[in-house]
Amino acid sequence: MRLVALAGGTGAAKLLRGLVRVAEPSRLTIVVNTGDDATVWGLAVSPDLDTVCYALADLLDRERGWGRRGDSFQTRDAMARFGEPTWFNLGDLDLATHLHRTGLLRRGRTLAEATAAIAGALGVVPRVLPMSDAPVRTRLLGPEGWLDFQEYFVRERARVPVRAVRYEGAGAAAPAPGVLEAIGEAEAVIVCPSNPVTSIGPILAVPGVLAGLGATPAPAIAVSPIVGDAAVSGPAGALMAATGLPVSAAGVARAYAPWLDTLMVDEADAGRRSEVEAEGARCVTSRTIMTGPEEEVALARAVLGALA
Amino acid sequence: MRLVALAGGTGAAKLLRGLVRVAEPSRLTIVVNTGDDATVWGLAVSPDLDTVCYALADLLDRERGWGRRGDSFQTRDAMARFGEPTWFNLGDLDLATHLHRTGLLRRGRTLAEATAAIAGALGVVPRVLPMSDAPVRTRLLGPEGWLDFQEYFVRERARVPVRAVRYEGAGAAAPAPGVLEAIGEAEAVIVCPSNPVTSIGPILAVPGVLAGLGATPAPAIAVSPIVGDAAVSGPAGALMAATGLPVSAAGVARAYAPWLDTLMVDEADAGRRSEVEAEGARCVTSRTIMTGPEEEVALARAVLGALA
Numbered sequence: 001m002r003l004v005a006l007a008g009g010t011g012a013a014k015l016l017r018g019l020v021r022v023a024e025p026s027r028l029t030i031v032v033n034t035g036d037d038a039t040v041w042g043l044a045v046s047p048d049l050d051t052v053c054y055a056l057a058d059l060l061d062r063e064r065g066w067g068r069r070g071d072s073f074q075t076r077d078a079m080a081r082f083g084e085p086t087w088f089n090l091g092d093l094d095l096a097t098h099l100h101r102t103g104l105l106r107r108g109r110t111l112a113e114a115t116a117a118i119a120g121a122l123g124v125v126p127r128v129l130p131m132s133d134a135p136v137r138t139r140l141l142g143p144e145g146w147l148d149f150q151e152y153f154v155r156e157r158a159r160v161p162v163r164a165v166r167y168e169g170a171g172a173a174a175p176a177p178g179v180l181e182a183i184g185e186a187e188a189v190i191v192c193p194s195n196p197v198t199s200i201g202p203i204l205a206v207p208g209v210l211a212g213l214g215a216t217p218a219p220a221i222a223v224s225p226i227v228g229d230a231a232v233s234g235p236a237g238a239l240m241a242a243t244g245l246p247v248s249a250a251g252v253a254r255a256y257a258p259w260l261d262t263l264m265v266d267e268a269d270a271g272r273r274s275e276v277e278a279e280g281a282r283c284v285t286s287r288t289i290m291t292g293p294e295e296e297v298a299l300a301r302a303v304l305g306a307l308a
Numbered sequence: 309m310r311l312v313a314l315a316g317g318t319g320a321a322k323l324l325r326g327l328v329r330v331a332e333p334s335r336l337t338i339v340v341n342t343g344d345d346a347t348v349w350g351l352a353v354s355p356d357l358d359t360v361c362y363a364l365a366d367l368l369d370r371e372r373g374w375g376r377r378g379d380s381f382q383t384r385d386a387m388a389r390f391g392e393p394t395w396f397n398l399g400d401l402d403l404a405t406h407l408h409r410t411g412l413l414r415r416g417r418t419l420a421e422a423t424a425a426i427a428g429a430l431g432v433v434p435r436v437l438p439m440s441d442a443p444v445r446t447r448l449l450g451p452e453g454w455l456d457f458q459e460y461f462v463r464e465r466a467r468v469p470v471r472a473v474r475y476e477g478a479g480a481a482a483p484a485p486g487v488l489e490a491i492g493e494a495e496a497v498i499v500c501p502s503n504p505v506t507s508i509g510p511i512l513a514v515p516g517v518l519a520g521l522g523a524t525p526a527p528a529i530a531v532s533p534i535v536g537d538a539a540v541s542g543p544a545g546a547l548m549a550a551t552g553l554p555v556s557a558a559g560v561a562r563a564y565a566p567w568l569d570t571l572m573v574d575e576a577d578a579g580r581r582s583e584v585e586a587e588g589a590r591c592v593t594s595r596t597i598m599t600g601p602e603e604e605v606a607l608a609r610a611v612l613g614a615l616a
Contacts, residue, residue, distance in 0.1 A: 033572055041407045041408075041411060042407065042411045042414060045409075068386075071382070071383050072380060072400065074379070074380050074382070074400035074401050074402075075383065075400045075401065075403045075404045075407070076398075077399045077401075078376075078400075078402075078403075078404030079404045079407065079408065081404075081429055081430070082404065082405075082408040082425075082426070082429045083429065084404075084407070084408055084411070091381050091382075092380070092382035092386075092400045092403075093383065093385075093386045094386075095403070096383045096384075096386030096387045096389075096390060097386070097387075097390075098393075098440075099349045099350065099383070099387065099392070100387065100392055102350060103349060103350045103392075106350060116352060117390075118390070121390045121391065122389070157340045162416045169548040256366075265526070284527075
């Protein structure tokens with residue numbers, strides 16, 4: 001089955017790691033959010049692309065959910081002495097990826113080409129595509145003005161209230177080569193349990209993506225990153241509230257209407273079926289909390305089962 | 309006493325470390341070779357500037373003679389997987405210096421300004437100046453064509469025969485701000501025991517430097533990096549031979565004629581005094597091999613003594 005997955009970072013990485021164990025990895029295309037890309041120390045950092053690639057190459061630090069396992073922070077510590085910002089926490093192993101990507105971009109390669117080179121070098125089999133080669137920056141309106149996503153999420157630890165979200169540059173961005181083709185040819189679309197506002201939202205904001213999702217006859221299924229009234233991890237709840245979405249599985253269904261066919265919610269939310277279905281999506285339940293490889297595989301299998 | 313030192317890397321670092329213990333560091337200006345600067349992974353690397361700064365900040369790895377003590381090589385090892393060249397051996401701590409310098413240059417700072425920022429952040433008291441803000445690249449003609457200095461020295465381990473040396477860009481380079489002024493105001497000029505061809509030669513090739521050295525009434529003393537018929541370390545011997553200089557203390561004196569007043573040779577070369585003096589320099593002897601802090605201080609004291 002030809003699959004397309006829409007992915008952010010940590011939550012997506014878990015489901016994708018399960019998916020490549022139960023589906024054919026070479027027939028999977030992963031379209032990844034680049035709205036939280038950043039320039040750190042002059043280097044092009046693509047956190048979600050790297051989290052997905054590291055996860056599929058079994059290099060991801062599972063405990064942190066980001067960065068490379070066994071990484072060290074010598075360069076970061078030495079940067080502090082020069083007064084350089086260190087809050088972004090680039091590890092020494094991770095740094096190689098950013099140096100390599102930055103070099104490829106400087107030599108005129110696109111982000112999609114750079115991503116293919118990195119994924120290939122790491123032995124990643126699925127096709128990993130940035131949502132766009134053009135820069136799109138998710139920005140959040142906090143009490144003191146607009147913040148980049150990484151400033152909000154890492155530097156401010158998602159503790160400041162957010163009043164609005166925008167995807168800067170999205171209107172002028174084109175989908176990366178292959179994105180619309182993959183959606184058009186997919187036999188199913190899987191929306192990973194990622195933040196609907198800052199992980200999947202930017203992908204949907206790239207012109208053509210929503211139309212492609214609306215036009216494909218392939219079923220689209222999402223796994224809810226919200227259980228009960230809160231996100232499994234990260235600031236999805238606060239950001240959904242900031243954009244006027246209910247912080248619930250129903251809110252996730254609303255974020256993906258009208259093109260979403262099925263929302264998989266946690267079995268703890270079985271009682272919310274009618275709420276979800278009122279948003280126009282079929283509701284299925286599963287255990288959705290992934291605490292290890294078995295849960296990742298089980299959830300991936302449940303997703304494929306719900307598609308069958 | 310206002311001092312100017314002309315410096316390359318390892319040998320210079322040792323003498324300078326001694327010098328700041330026996331002379332007033334704030335009255336010392338160090339003019340450093342940038343002919344072996346390189347671009348590594350897209351970063352601006354200035355090996356001699358860094359060796360001098362690290363040495364004076366007590367951060368230099370004394371055993372290797374380059375790089376930072378206690379450094380690790382995680383990024384380098386991760387770069388290998390991406391097919392990036394790793395022969396240059398940039399350490400993780402060292403990398404911070406190159407990232408910081410590259411960022412400063414990208415934002416329009418000159419190399420001299422970037423060097424001042426780095427030296428200041430590391431707590432280096434003497435004034436450290438690059439010989440020029442403009443790129444000068446020492447290139448060596450090997451059997452298969454022209455090599456950059458680092459390709460010759462690090463990648464090829466100085467094992468290929470060299471037939472010619474040139475300082476690319478030197479003719480169009482101006483001395484960095486402060487270089488000629490420091491030479492003009494110096495009460496003594498000290499040429500560190502560095503490679504006359506690839507460490508001191510590039511400095512002398514920058515227009516105006518030779519004239520400044522010729523014009524100053526201040527005495528100029530050099531410490532010979534050659535003992536007997538061989539260099540204390542590194543490829544100075546082979547490169548002197550390649551440029552037609554005798555591989556001996558006399559060859560060093562010839563490289564610095566006619567502006568050099570005194571050459572300090574190792575006591576093992578006491579018998580070569582007349583040979584050196586035939587090149588036009590006074591010859592003094594000392595122990596010149598520096599194997600530790602005491603020898604560094606002793607040699608620095610001997611140099612100041614010879615100037616007195």
